[in-house]
Amino acid sequence: MSKELWEQKLETYRSLGLSKDEIYSAFRKQPMCMINSVKKIHKLMSFFMNKLNMKPSMISKYPDLLLLSLEKRIIPRCSVLQLLLSQGFIKEDVIKVPYVLKMTDKSFRQRILSKYEAAVPDIVKAYKGKIEFQGFSSSFNV
Secondary structure: OOHHHHHHHHHHHHHHOOOOOHHHHHHHHHHHOOOOHHHHHHHHHHHHHHOOOOHHHHHOOOHHHHOOOHHHHHHHHHHHHHHHHHHHOOOOOOOEHHHHOOOOOOHHHHHHHHHHHOOOOHHHHHHHHOOOOOOOOOEEEE
């Protein structure tokens, strides 16, 4: 990566609320977080801050999240959590969103989808993107 591109990505993270120390801490934990394009960095960080109510400093503690696909993994899983929250099956103060997002597909299907499928028939619809994710109203434990 050229120095110019590196600086551009650093500036992008800074403009989204991360301090230089937080950026370098995230890089040490997950160096691949700098591989994303500036556009993807904006897209992911905006989603985490605006839809999940995560503070930039919290995102820097889980830089693995910046490697996940928004469309294929993050939004479907958040839609499932939103549905479970709205129907009272899980509580905001108990669920840890970064943990759920980082679960393997197999683990997510076993621990969440299979567990609640009988009680919440729409859970598969939510997972397949047929129920739009609106965002969470408050911050989660992370």
